[in-house]
Amino acid sequence: MTASDNAISTELLDWYDRHARDLPWRAAPGQPAPDPYRVWLSEIMLQQTTVAAVKPYFAKFLHIWPTVEALAAAPDDQIMAAWAGLGYYSRARNLAKAARVVAELGAFPETEAELRKLPGVGDYTAAAIAAIAFGERAVVVDANVERVVSRLFAIEEPLPKSRKVIRTHTDAITPECRAGDFAQAMMDLGSSVCTSRSPQCLLCPLSRHCEARMAEPEHFPFKAPKKEKPIRAGQAYWIEREQSVWLVTREGTGMLGGMRALPDDGWSAKGDGSSIPPFDGEWAEAGSVSHSFTHFSLDLSVMVTRTEQEPAIKGEWWPLDRLEQAGLPTLFAKAARRVLAG
DNA sequence: GAATCGTGGTT
């Protein structure tokens, strides 16, 4: 660590002591580390997800399952339903698996290398938990850090190829002590000052160190162009009997895997659905909903029928007055609203 | 290494 690197971490930590955000899963600067369960849970939820979106889910999970042992004992469908709406459902599937591993171990692993073995815990999350919950000096690189470091050192190589050099620079400015506070300080800086668009350089404690400061910081980090998003078409099927609707549980690890859902015609990221209903009958279109996923958009047509018989597809009758508790992902919650709105 | 995997807020 050069003198300049040292100044960066020192000045950032000083800024953090005065400006740290107060977040439910976080200890105040300099305070004892929070419960590893809280740190882990928040880090999983925060993957590619905003603080505002996570807050109510974090509170709900902690209320229902106050400990990792309680979470480990919960059935999958309850965990999946509680996660509904937060997105990236493989996180919830891995959350359940990891909880059971930790419960079996008796406690959370305390090193970056051991944490990295938990399902759903990758390079970033292992480093973050090790630093924040256990005080290990780990190099924590998330999208905020990538942006801040790209600007600090005016890295012109585009992401994702620049990841290696970004990590090297991050390692150089990571202090031996308070690595957890340092990581959180970098993330606070990235989310509130060194923002993607319109960075607030006048408020930045690191501006005097920033090589991009006199250029155009908002142009960093450079990024490879992204592919265009196709529009797919599909159908979902609303099968109603008395005051219940037939819900399925989606299989596998693909789109919305493990989540309760309306039956559909097999639409996917690869192509349109078949438009073939699950059985012959009198189907009427109740309307359509548009939904945008990460790599494609979907126009979903919602087909409705009434029946007295048990559909031949695996599923369950779900009472309409308890539909909120089914834990439908947002796409199907939208479809349900469309039907029920008439 | 590139694709896959959600959602809601911001600009």
Added chain:
DNA sequence: TAACCAAGATT
């Protein structure tokens, strides 16, 4: 408003 983006992991 369409595009961009967020405390990434997995295959």
